[in-house]
Amino acid sequence: MKFSALLWRNWNLRSRLFLIILLPVVYMFCSMVWYTYHSRLEEGKGELAERAYVVSTALAESVEYNLLTRNLPGLKSTMTDVMLSDRSIHRIDVLDAEKKDVLHIISTEKILNTERYVEVPVKRQLVWVNLLNQQNAQNGNNAAHPVDASKAATKNADKKADVLGYVRVTMSATRMLAKHSQRFFFELAISALALFVSAVLAVYLSMSLTRPLQTAIETLREIREGDYSSKLEVTTGGEIGDLQTSINAMSLSLQQAKQDLENKVQDRTRDLMASRNEALKANAEKRKLIQKVHSIVEDERKSIAIEIHDELNASLIAARLEAQRIQFLAAQIEAGDATLEIQERAKAITKLTLDLYANGRNLVRRLRPEVLDMLGLQGAVEDMLRHYNTNVPGCQFHFDSEGDFSRLDSALAISVYRIIQEALSNIMKHAQASQVEVALTMLEEQQSLQIEVSDNGRGFDIHHSSAGIGITGMRERVAAFNGDMELHSSSTEGTQVVIRFPLIATVAIDQV
Known part of the structure; x- marks a missing residue:
């Protein structure tokens, strides 16, 4: 069952x-x-x-x-x-x-x-009996008397x-x-x-009932697939006719709702495109502003470096010469306690001026690396890594370069230098690494410049750790030149930063 x-x-x-x-x-x-x-x-x-x-x-x-x-x-x-x-x-x-x-x-x-x-x-x-008895009476040899025959017949007639x-x-x-x-x-x-007639009638009646239902089902499938323009012909009355009418009304309602939704989507898309264009415009203006700010900062650093180099260092040289002159004159006077003190004071002033001069040179190098203008980007990076190898014990810095970097714009070269400088500063502060690799590659086929800085120190979770000011500054410098920055880090393999600058886009930005 x-x-x-x-x-x-x-x-x-x-x-x-x-x-x-x-x-x-x-x-x-x-x-x-x-x-x-x-x-x-x-x-x-x-x-x-x-x-x-x-x-x-x-x-x-x-x-x-x-x-x-x-x-x-x-x-x-x-x-x-x-x-x-x-x-x-x-x-x-x-x-x-x-x-x-x-x-x-x-x-x-x-x-x-x-x-x-x-x-x-x-x-x-009885009739046959009488006839036969008469015949027997006439033809018999020993026939009985007629009176006896009549009596016999009468007797037999009384019987059954x-x-x-x-x-x-x-x-x-x-x-x-x-x-x-x-x-x-x-x-x-x-x-x-x-x-047979009943079967034919049954088939006809079932088909006459199921054919409109099958047509209605096919129309509903078309509506389900998104064809709301499908219209069902009303071929009968009763419940099936009501169903066909309801399907047509539903199709019309869905078509109207779809049209309204498409209009809303178009309006929303138009608004989103306008917002996106405004955001892109604002982002482009922000990048231009950041690039302008960086340019102004670099110009100001250059101006300060020039003033320190030309004025402060010159004054320090003059003070050192004056101290050396005082020391020489004190040596010409007869020896005494005062003379010895003057010589000692002159030596102290000379040493102080030399230290100030060295600090001024370091300050000038940090504000505006002279080697960048003298040797270009490749030489400036090599000099910076040489300085790190000299002053940072326990960590080895390796540099590798490929390509011609002389065609780079000065603004891009300074930004690349600052990005590498910030990456090395972050490694020194947080990574505790023993090996650092820096690579500069000019990709001729892709018309781009690639920077790769990697270390073997302790990494960090890039998904849950908040980005520091150094990484944020690097991203802003990369975005200002329409570059792309990839950051990979793990506790077992260290941290790797890969940055690519499109040279064509850079030229276009410089022209703007």
Whole structure:
């Protein structure tokens, strides 16, 4: 039952309707066939029994004389005529009063035998008795007196007619069943035709019901796929017509909602594009401002460095020379405590001026590396790493370069120098590294400059750690020249910074 229910659930609507319509018709057809078959069979049996009784009765009345007179040829002729008149008779038996066979005939046709038969007694009739008694009185040798014959007849008339014998008629159901079979098959054909018509009608009705539903389902699938312009033709009334009308209304509503949504999306997209353009414009202006600020800062650093180099250092040189002159003059005076103190003071001033001069040179180098203007970017970076190797024990700095850097713009060269300087400063502050690699590569095919700074120190989580001021400053310098910065770090492999500057974009920015 459970399997049948599951099987029923998997059927489509057309199959269900076809089964609902056809199943009662098939049940009625089978019931009618069964009833017709058995009714025809019983009717044939009843008709056969009734005919057997009629034939037996008629034959019993017709063979009375022949049986009484023992006229066997006449009796056989009568029996043969009766059998020829009805081909359903299989056998006719004439028996005497003791039911002994007097005469019988059997049909020569090969027909179905049956043990059912009808037996009718042949009774002695009074008329035949009188006639026979008179005939016997006239023809007999020892005939009785007429008065005695009359008395005998009167005596016999008072008595009930005796039974002379029996007529047994055995019928065959073959022909009767054949006739009723013809009727049955005719009725079966009519019923089968009705069943076929019912099946065709069931298919037509199920298709007429499921075709609009199938069309509605296909339209709903098109609507589900986004084709809201699909329209369903209303082909019928009732619930299906209401469904078709509802689908059309839903399609129209969805199409209108889609159009409204598309309009809103277009408006929103337009606003977002305007906001994006404004953001890009603001970002470009910010980059230009940052680049301008960096340029101004570098110019100011250059101006300060020049003032320190030209004025402060010159004054320090003059103070040193004056101290050395004082020391020389003190040496010309007679020796004494005052003279010795003057010489010591002069030496202290000379040493102080030399230290100030060295600090001024370092300050000038930090503000505006002279080597950048003298040797270019490659030489400035080499000098910076040489300075780190000299002043930072326990860490080795390696430099590798490839390409011609003489064509670089001065602003880009200064930014590259500052980025490397900031990266090395961060390594010194946080990495605790023992090996640092710095590489400058001019990628001719990609028209870009690549900077790579890596160390073997302790890394950090770039996803959860907040970026420091140094990294933020590096990103701003990279963004000012439309560059790209990649940062990789792990606790086992250290930190790697890879920066690329597009040279074409750099030239375009410089022209702007």
